[in-house]
Each structure stands twice: as structure tokens, then as C-alpha cells.
Amino acid sequence: MFIDDIEASWLESPFWRSRLVLTRDEQIEALVAKDIQWVTIDDNKGKGLPSSREPRANAAKSQNSEKRGHIAQPARAVKRRAPSHSQPYIPPPGEQRFTRLTPRERAAEVRKAKGAIKRSRTAVMNLFQDARLGNAVKSKKMATLIEQIANSVAIDPTIILNIARLKTKDEYTYLHSVAVSALMINLARKLRFPEAQIPDIGMAGLLHDVGKISIPDSILLKPGKLDEQEWTTVRLHPQKGHEILLASDGVCDMALEVCLRHHEKMDGTGYPGRLDGDDLSLITRMASICDVYDAITSQRPYNKPQSASQALKTMQSCSGHFDQLILRDFAESLGIVPIGTLVRMDRAELAVVIGESPSDYAAPIVRTFRALDSDLPIVPQDIDTGRKRSRKVISIEDPDDWDFADWSTVSADLLAEEDLT
Numbered sequence: 001m002f003i004d005d006i007e008a009s010w011l012e013s014p015f016w017r018s019r020l021v022l023t024r025d026e027q028i029e030a031l032v033a034k035d036i037q038w039v040t041i042d043d044n045k046g047k048g049l050p051s052s053r054e055p056r057a058n059a060a061k062s063q064n065s066e067k068r069g070h071i072a073q074p075a076r077a078v079k080r081r082a083p084s085h086s087q088p089y090i091p092p093p094g095e096q097r098f099t100r101l102t103p104r105e106r107a108a109e110v111r112k113a114k115g116a117i118k119r120s121r122t123a124v125m126n127l128f129q130d131a132r133l134g135n136a137v138k139s140k141k142m143a144t145l146i147e148q149i150a151n152s153v154a155i156d157p158t159i160i161l162n163i164a165r166l167k168t169k170d171e172y173t174y175l176h177s178v179a180v181s182a183l184m185i186n187l188a189r190k191l192r193f194p195e196a197q198i199p200d201i202g203m204a205g206l207l208h209d210v211g212k213i214s215i216p217d218s219i220l221l222k223p224g225k226l227d228e229q230e231w232t233t234v235r236l237h238p239q240k241g242h243e244i245l246l247a248s249d250g251v252c253d254m255a256l257e258v259c260l261r262h263h264e265k266m267d268g269t270g271y272p273g274r275l276d277g278d279d280l281s282l283i284t285r286m287a288s289i290c291d292v293y294d295a296i297t298s299q300r301p302y303n304k305p306q307s308a309s310q311a312l313k314t315m316q317s318c319s320g321h322f323d324q325l326i327l328r329d330f331a332e333s334l335g336i337v338p339i340g341t342l343v344r345m346d347r348a349e350l351a352v353v354i355g356e357s358p359s360d361y362a363a364p365i366v367r368t369f370r371a372l373d374s375d376l377p378i379v380p381q382d383i384d385t386g387r388k389r390s391r392k393v394i395s396i397e398d399p400d401d402w403d404f405a406d407w408s409t410v411s412a413d414l415l416a417e418e419d420l421t
């Protein structure tokens with residue numbers, strides 16, 4: 001049985017990934033034993049189900065709080081009722097998102113994504129140039145590019161994001177726009193927005209920082225910290241961008257909203273409006289997460305890039321900034337595991353996630369610290385599960401299920417150790 005998605009937090013799921021093949025009865029029983037309401041099964045993969053075992057009924061469920069958004073709400077997703085060994089189900093058409101690629105197919109997709117990024121970068125540069133010259137933004141020209149970004153993300157979001165991560169100083173703003181567009185599209189699909197809204201969401205990502213044309217390069221590319229006056233100039237870019245987009249034809253409401261609001265924060269300390277969470281739409285909350293994630297995982301004049309799992313940990317600690325529920329969806333949409341997560345390893349050890357493999361950010365680097373058979377501490381060892389394919393994380397563990405006096409202290413101590421490889 002191929003599980004395409006498990007609707008549960010990592011701590012609730014018995015498995016390491018939310019997409020995997022179940023081959024044994026025990027795995028299915030482990031899934032059933034957990035309090036998980038929904039899974040998506042792709043019957044085109046794994047072992048097909050006989051037609052006599054069709055599901056009994058569909059059920060509908062909204063993916064997010066009804067309160068969350070003012071502009072865009074995801075569709076009510078139709079999924080099948082929770083897994084039961086005796087009641088397997090087949091997902092409705094269109095639920096399968098990512099394709100498993102052979103190395104050759106992946107190489108072809110990488111080439112395509114590189115082409116799409118190159119064209120997008122040039123297009124976004126031209127678009128910003130138009131705005132700089134006081135011309136209206138030609139939003140219709142973006143449609144094909146957004147479609148290419150959306151297609152690439154649908155096949156595998158890591159391809160386009162890995163390429164867009166490598167930004168030089170001069171092209172940062174343009175590639176950042178492409179990356180935020182890709183991240184927003186990927187997150188929107190995770191939240192099950194209707195596919196018809198994807199072009200608007202892609203446009204919102206591409207245009208969110210168009211107001212940066214009002215910031216002189218001496219500030220935008222400054223290697224050191226900005227002074228108060230420079231910050232005042234930077235903080236004007238959402239309004240400047242909003243004015244540019246208002247004067248342009250064909251710019252959707254989402255793009256206008258995201259442009260103006262992507263620096264607002266849930267606790268009301270953001271800019272320009274100091275709006276608090278209740279006044280922030282779902283699309284704004286999504287944009288804020290995608291924007292900051294790309295910024296802190298990219299090379300900047302004043303900061304080293306953070307790894308995906310480190311960035312996620314940083315963002316989780318900014319509780320007043322982000323909608324933490326959407327942040328969790330965001331992490332799941334990319335397969336990122338936060339640093340500090342407790343996991344069980346294949347050789348009966350407990351370990352803590354300390355980072356992700358350089359080659360695959362869905363493959364964590366873990367630090368083992370306790371043997372389960374003897375229940376004794378072991379000499380910690382770092383394992384890169386992306387490089388060492390024979391070693392595997394088999395589950396995410398809830399620290400409350402173990403006898404740690406204080407897991408946060410234990411994990412902090414473990415993380416504080418030097419590199420042990």
C-alpha cells in the first residue's frame with residue numbers, strides 16, 4: 001500500500017515520512033493504532049487493491065480553520081476516512097502530487113527547472129525594470145513562467161528550490177521572487193487550494209517584493225547592519241510595491257494583498273500596518289513564512305545561509321511572527337524535519353536530529369545517544385542518513401513517551417556537542 005500523505009504531525013505519525021510504501025501488517029496496525037484521522041493512499045503505486053475492497057464512503061474536511069483567511073481559502077478537501085486494515089481506500093483522482101523519478105527523469109527535470117528559473121529571473125528583472133521606469137507591471141507576461149514554476153513544483157519542489165537557493169548578491173531579489181513563488185505554490189497545494197488559484201498564488205510570490213525598486217542598492221546590498229534611517233527606507237517597500245501594482249492592469253487581489261502585508265506579524269509588531277493575527281489573511285500568513293524561509297536559507301550580504309532544518313527551528317522559535325500551524329504544514333510540504341526532533345533509529349537507538357544531509361534535505365543527520373536494548377546511554381555518534389543509506393530513521397518519537405526529566409535540556413546538551421563525524 002502506497003501512502004501518499006498522512007494527515008498528522010510528525011509526533012503523531014508512526015512513520016518517518018508522510019509518503020511511503022507499507023509492506024507489512026504491523027505497519028498498518030501501527031498506523032491504525034495512532035490517532036490519525038486521514039491518510040491518502042495512491043493505489044497506482046504500491047500494491048493495487050482489489051475492486052471488491054472499495055471504500056464505503058467519502059468524507060469532507062476543511063484543511064484549515066475557517067477563521068484563517070479573508071481572501072483565499074483552500075477548497076474543502078475530499079479524503080477517505082481513516083485507515084483501517086479492513087477498509088482500505090483509493091484516493092480520488094488528482095490527489096497524487098509528486099512523481100517518483102528515475103535518475104534520468106530527474107536530470108531532465110533539473111534541466112527544465114534551470115531553464116524555467118533562468119527565464120523567470122530575466123522576466124522578473126524586466127518586470128522590476130519596467131516598474132523602476134514608472135511603467136505598469138505587465139502581469140500577463142508572467143502567466144507562462146508561473147505555469148512552468150508550478151509544473152516543476154508539482155513534480156518535485158526540491159528541484160527548483162535547490163537551484164534557486166544559490167543566489168548571487170546581484171540577482172538575489174529576482175531569484176528570491178521566483179523561490180517565494182515556488183514555495184507558495186507548493187504550500188498552497190499542501191493546503192489544498194483549488195488548482196485554479198495557483199496562477200494567482202504564483203503571481204503573488206513573484207511580485208511580493210516589487211517595491212524594493214524604491215530601495216537604493218547602497219542599502220539593499222549593504223554588507224553591514226542598517227541604521228535606523230536605512231531601515232525606514234526598507235520598511236516603505238510594501239507600500240511602494242502596492243502602489244505600483246495598483247497602477248498596473250491584471251494584478252490579482254492576492255498579489256496586491258501579499259505585496260502590502262508580507263511583513264506583518266501575528267503579534268502585531270510587523271509593518272506597515274502593525275496588523276495582528278486576526279486581521280491577517282491566510283495567503284498573507286503563507287507569504288510571510290515563504291518569504292522569511294527563503295531569505296534565511298539564502299546567502300545574504302550580512303548572514304550565512306541556514307540549513308532547512310535550522311531555518312525551521314529558528315522560525316518555530318519566532319512564535320509571535322508566524323502562524324505556527326501553517327509553519328508546520330510548510331515544513332511538511334518540503335519534508336523538512338526540525339533540528340532537535342527525537343527519533344528512533346533502525347538499530348534500536350534513540351537519536352536527535354542535528355541537521356539535514358547536504359544532498360537531500362529530507363534526509364536528516366542524527367546524533368545517536370541511547371541504546372534501547374540496554375536502555376543505557378551510548379557514546380554519541382553522528383549519522384548522515386542521506387549519505388549512509390544503510391542507516392535509517394524509523395520513527396519520530398514523542399519525548400513525553402520516554403523518561404527524560406527535561407527533554408529540552410537533554411536535546412540542547414546533545415546539540416551543543418561538537419561535530420562528531
Ligand SMILES: [Fe+2]
Nearest residue numbers: 208209262263
Ligand atoms: Fe519584502
Ligand SMILES: [Fe+2]
Nearest residue numbers: 176208209291
Ligand atoms: Fe521578500
